[in-house]
Amino acid sequence: MGGHTNIDDDVPPPEYSQVELELQNADETSASASETRDDGRIDLNTQSRLFKTLSRVVDRFPRKGAYDEPPPYEKFDSRQFALKLNIVIQVVGSRGDVQPFIALGVELLRHGHRVRLATHDTFAGFVRESGLEFYPIGGDPAELMAYMVKNPGLFPSMKSLRAGDIQKKRKMISEILDGCWDSCIQSDLVTMRPFVAEAIIANPPSFAHIHCAQALGIPLHLMFTMPWTSTKVFPHPLINMNMANSSIPVGHANRVSYLAVEWLTWQGLGDVVNSWRKKLDLEPVPTSEGPMLAETLGIPFTYCWSPSLIPKPFDWPPHIGVCGFFFRDPPSYEPPPEIATFLQNGPPPIYIGFGSIVIEDPAKLTTILLRAVREAGVRAIISRGWSNLGGDSAYLQNKDVLFIGDCPHEWLFQHVAAVVHHGGAGTTACGLLNGRPTTVVPFFGDQPFWGAMVANAGAGPHPIPQRLLTHENLAAAMKFCLTRDALVAAEALGNKMRSESGVRNAVDQFHANLPVGELQCDILKDRAAAWRYKKGKIPLKLSKLAAEILVESLKVHPDRLERYIPRPIVIDPIRWDPVTATTSSLASTFKGMVVSTSDIIIKPVQVYQRPTTGTRNLSSYTSDSLDPIEQPTDSGSTTTITTEPSQNVQSKTQNFGAAVAGSASGVGGFFKYFFKGMYVDMPLAATEGLRSLPKLYGGEVREIGLITDFQSGAKVAGKNFVDGFVDGFTDLVREPMRGGREEGALGAIRGVGKGSTNMVAKVSSGMLGLVAYPSHGLAKTITAAIHTTTVRSINRARRVEGQYLVSNGQTTTDELLVREFFDNLQS
Incomplete structure (x- = not known):
């Protein structure tokens, strides 16, 4: 998918380490190395040249630690955390990807942080209604979902290649990268209130996170619902490891699977990322460092799933945690009459919905669903979703089926007998939280992974890949969900999950991994430092507000303010010999x-x-x-x-x-x-x-x-x-x-x-x-x-926000404290 485009001729090529030379020779992605399955996962042959090369490389990546059992979580009380930060949360994906981060953002607001959620334009209302600030990063999630349905694995189909989908996706990624950077330093597009990020939280598919954090010199914390950190315990969800006739230890092969996904992804988008990095005055990331970059830099990572469902692997270090699923506060909801009447006029139905998935042939899928409902002898509520299942009116006469639009899962899942869906982490979590047996019909990404986890827990049948879905196997899956064994397993999981506080745990882990001492202003301890100023021989870290108070009171000349970098990120090639x-x-x-x-x-x-x-x-x-x-x-x-x-x-x-x-x-x-x-x-x-x-x-x-x-x-x-x-x-x-x-x-x-x-x-x-x-x-x-272009833009944005805080905030107490501190320093 790669090829170098949009990189100016005067950009030096990235350095080639031995790892790069080996990786560049491992361009074998033919059937002998890997094949794409119907569920989108990649069959990786352990006898292939690609696997053997990655196998040599993977052990060279530094491990921050390995343990006989998971290290205990550090006890951290976020109530004692006094620092208030500008936090931008960057999310790429569907509504199901965005919703958990809304819950996280609301919890961060409760701790006094200013929170901006940067995601696709279509979710603006969804975000702002929750009380969070919103910043559009571009990209069309519907188009992205349609691409993923057509290309569920890492390799594009010939149909997509002929349609030009690859170039469209690369163009969309370029747009998202630009939008993510703007979300870090641009004013709110509605209120025009200035904003400069002091910490970044992101999901990995946003791609821009590490590079934005490097340009700003601020902390980064990754959060995701899908395993993205290499482990010996299980392979990457996008990889199916072919271990037939292999003497390679399973744990080692599992680690290689993560590098394989990262390497294939970097091959497709590395040139786009490096071209964009040039705009930020950052040097290109070498091919040897692009894959596994978050791991080699030791970026804190929190996984948003229940440890009752998937315990933390033993070989993940302390800065990687499993916190529990994210659940937002249940919305206030009054069902429309048609939903209330349907629920009252019969036994609890089965919910069927595929959310943001854009399906190529919704009429065919609707027919399969209706035949399965009839064969299983159940009632069903079918969510139309982005694919508009059910069309206009042809199916409205079926008394056992109700087609609905948007309805909060938190409310609806309390009133159904079981759920059938695509296997998004958020929908899976909501169903299990309510003790509902679950059938997963995965389309791509981590969905087969979640389907397998549900089946392993006994709370549902084995997942049915959407390409293999028939009314017969779906009817059988529905019948399984109505068995006592499935109900008992789902209720047991729900009881455990209700005792977890995923969002609060995630905020605790975010706070625990922040370098508070480096972040704090030396005068206003509840604010993050943005400037470095030297008073005589005494170095000071000053927040935007403190610095502007001193500038406006003529105690500090603005030219003597130097940009402060609390968390520098350096990406240099790793040398082995x-x-x-x-x-x-x-x-x-x-x-x-x-x-x-x-x-x-x-x-x-x-x-x-x-x-x-x-x-x-x-x-x-x-x-x-x-x-x-x-x-x-x-x-x-x-x-x-x-x-x-x-x-x-x-x-x-x-x-x-x-x-x-x-x-x-x-x-x-x-x-x-x-x-x-x-x-x-x-x-x-x-x-x-x-x-x-x-x-x-x-x-x-x-x-x-x-x-x-x-x-x-x-x-x-x-x-x-x-x-x-x-x-x-x-x-x-x-x-x-x-x-x-x-x-x-x-x-x-x-x-x-x-x-x-x-x-x-x-x-x-x-x-x-x-x-x-x-x-x-x-x-x-x-x-x-x-x-110096990027540095100047950052400095300018910090000054503008400082001036805004002085002119629009209630800063009388802060002004007295800053001036008194500075005067005492002079004396």
């Missing part, structure tokens, strides 16, 4: 030089190949493109607008200038790649490769910290130098002793080899790092000094 590290860095440098050299010739040719006559759409007419234009007329025909001779001369002059500029950029790119590669990238790769070498045979390597600028680079260089010499010479003694203690004489001999290797690697890394790390930091400093 000095040989592959330097080789991959050299390959990346050479590739950049070759591309830049070709640009010296290709760019001028591209300029002169622009058409100067012909017809085009008026929307493409710009000041630097003076070609004839095709002007649509009222009758639908077109009119050609011909340029004057003087305009043609001007166009040729502009083309000549563009050609020269393009050629010059190629020359500049050549020297940029050469000098950066030789003096920054390759020394850094060798240093990191040497430092990481002991990991290859189970050795320990110290963390050295993040490099964000020259100062942090120099600090890291000093630390690595000291650690390298101390640990290197210590290992000469420690490793033989450890080996002898664990394995006897043979272990001692191995320990001598390990100790000697460690000494050479760590000492060499320490010495080489004295040059490499400061150079790397200096390169980042220069890049930041050149690319």
